[in-house]
Amino acid sequence: NVFYFVAGHDIVFVNFYADWCRFSQILAPIFEEASNKIRLEVPEGGRVAFGKVDCDREVNIGTQYRINKYPTLKLFRNGQVVKKEFRGQRSVDSIANFIRDQLKENVVEHNNIDDLDELDTKKRHVIGYFENKNSDNYKTFSKTASVLRDDCLFHAAIGTVSANERSGGDNIVFRPPNTRRQDVHYQGSLTNLETVKEWTRENCVPLVREITFENAEELTEEGIPFLILFHKLDDADIVRKYNTEVVRHLSHEKNNINFLTADGAKFTHPLHHLGKSVNDLPVLAIDSFRHMYVFPGNVAEDMGKPGVLKAFIDDLHSGKLHREFHHGPDATPPPQPHLPPTSPPESAFRKLGPSRNRYTILRDEL
Numbered sequence: 001n002v003f004y005f006v007a008g009h010d011i012v013f014v015n016f017y018a019d020w021c022r023f024s025q026i027l028a029p030i031f032e033e034a035s036n037k038i039r040l041e042v043p044e045g046g047r048v049a050f051g052k053v054d055c056d057r058e059v060n061i062g063t064q065y066r067i068n069k070y071p072t073l074k075l076f077r078n079g080q081v082v083k084k085e086f087r088g089q090r091s092v093d094s095i096a097n098f099i100r101d102q103l104k105e106n107v108v109e110h111n112n113i114d115d116l117d118e119l120d121t122k123k124r125h126v127i128g129y130f131e132n133k134n135s136d137n138y139k140t141f142s143k144t145a146s147v148l149r150d151d152c153l154f155h156a157a158i159g160t161v162s163a164n165e166r167s168g169g170d171n172i173v174f175r176p177p178n179t180r181r182q183d184v185h186y187q188g189s190l191t192n193l194e195t196v197k198e199w200t201r202e203n204c205v206p207l208v209r210e211i212t213f214e215n216a217e218e219l220t221e222e223g224i225p226f227l228i229l230f231h232k233l234d235d236a237d238i239v240r241k242y243n244t245e246v247v248r249h250l251s252h253e254k255n256n257i258n259f260l261t262a263d264g265a266k267f268t269h270p271l272h273h274l275g276k277s278v279n280d281l282p283v284l285a286i287d288s289f290r291h292m293y294v295f296p297g298n299v300a301e302d303m304g305k306p307g308v309l310k311a312f313i314d315d316l317h318s319g320k321l322h323r324e325f326h327h328g329p330d331a332t333p334p335p336q337p338h339l340p341p342t343s344p345p346e347s348a349f350r351k352l353g354p355s356r357n358r359y360t361i362l363r364d365e366l
Contacts (some may be wrong), residue, residue: 005049005051006051006076006079006081007078007079008046008049009046009047009048009049009076010046010047010048010077010078010103010146011047011048011049011075011076011077011099011102011103012048012049012050012051012075012076013035013048013049013050013051013073013074013075013076013086013095013099014050014051014052014053014073014074014075014076015027015028015031015050015051015052015053015071015072015073016052016053016055016061016062016065016067016070016071016072016073016074017052017053017054017055017070017071017072018054018055018056018070018071018360019054019056020056021070021071021360022360023070023071023358023359023360024070024071024360026090027071027090030090030091030092030095031050031052031073031095033092034050034092034095034096034099035050037092037096038050038096038099038100041100042103047103048099048102048103055067055070065081066223067362068221068223068361068362069354069359069360069361069362070359070360070362071359072085072359073085073086074086075102077102077146077147077149078143078146078147080147082147082150083218083222084150084218085218085221086098087217087218090358105142106145106146106149106154107128107141107142107145107154107155107156108153108154108155108156109155109156109157109158110155110156110157110161111161112161113157113161113162113164113165116155116157117180117181119153119155119175120153121177121178121179121180122177122178123152123153123177124151124152124153124174124175124176124177124203124204124206125152125153125154125155125174125175126144126145126152126153126154126155126172126173126174126175126200126203126204127154127155127156127157127172127173127174127175127183128141128154128155128156128157128170128171128172129156129157129158129162129165129166129170129171129172129173130156130157130158130159130162130166130170131158131159131162131166131170132158132159133156133158135170136190136191137170137190137191138156138158138170140190140191140192140193140196141154141156141172141190141196143193144193144196144197144200147197148197148200148201148204151201151204151205152174152200152203152204170190171185171186171190172185172186172190172196172200173185173186174186174200174203174204176203184203186199207243207246207247207251207254207259208242208243208246208247208259208260208261209258209259209260209261210260210261210262210263211226211228211260211261211262211267211349212263212266213266213352216349216352217352217353217354217355219258219260220289220349220350220352220353221353221354222258223289224255224256224257224258225256225257225258225286225287225288225289225316226257226258226260226286226287226349227246227250227257227258227259227260227284227285227286227309227312227313228260228261228262228284228285228286228287229242229260229261229262229282229283229284229299230262230263230264230267230270230271230276230281230282230283230284230285231261231262231263231264231281231282232264232265232278232281232282233263233265235281235282238282238299238300239261241300241303241304242259242261242284242303245303245304245309246259246309249307249309249310250309250310250313253310253313256313256317257286257313257316264278264281264282264283265278269348270285270287270292270348270349271283273292273345273346273348274292274294274345275294275345276294282299282300283295283299284299284303284312286312286313286316286321287347287348287349287350288316288347289347289349289350290346290347290350291322291344291345291346291347292344292345292346292347292348293316293321293322293344295312296312321344322344
């Protein structure tokens, strides 16, 4: 049973493969050798395990974990799958080093409370104040830090050094970027792992993310359309306005669309696809992974109008964007059959998806 297997170890690294896939065949002996190396280094039971799933035989498991290419290497921490896949070099040393890094404690312990005022303000931080490191409260915090280590930096002050911060008992706070002691306090049970993880995830994973060439493949693999703001690098006002509108009015859409910003000077190719250039920034567009649709209004002036962004997204979900691109506004009759058909620009970001030189792609949605 996969659930009991992954739940029984701190770290589980799984190779989802198919016997007929050439890339799976190449990886198989490398993966096994890396597994043997780590097993010798970390013999304690329950700490780390390697596993493999033949997705042709275990179709339901492959579907459950959204496997759309072979081989896919997924990491599980404390029983939970990590969204970010392993994309490092496919060598024994690279895989072994990746697992060694995952086994390192990622909660930074501070012996001087003033050190917490010197944290990098560009990052997201979660800080725990505890009386005892062996307590159930700290164990919950440590497990949460392990699961969400890619999304936040975690810190702890333990014992007398944190006494002034524990007047009401152990507690956890979130320190947002660009703030100083403007902390958000966790109000729930410190021993309820699921509640602590959910609160931490909501704070650590921003609703609006920046897309770069480094994370484009990862974002594309999430498989949901992009609402993406292309902007000038120094235009902080339009980015702030976009963030505000998304948080206020579109947070309920977070499972249906990815809200992204992009440096328009770097992502000139998708702009060109839309018939735009850096001189037209800011530009707002939807990439459905089939086609791209440009926001019809003036971004700076119209984005803040009530319901405008929501209507743009609703028109994607309903098919209206695609229909109106072909036939004009719904209120007008469609073009005559003898007129040549038109099509919106093809998706630019699907081309930043998984490389066919490393994977066998199962479906072409991305």
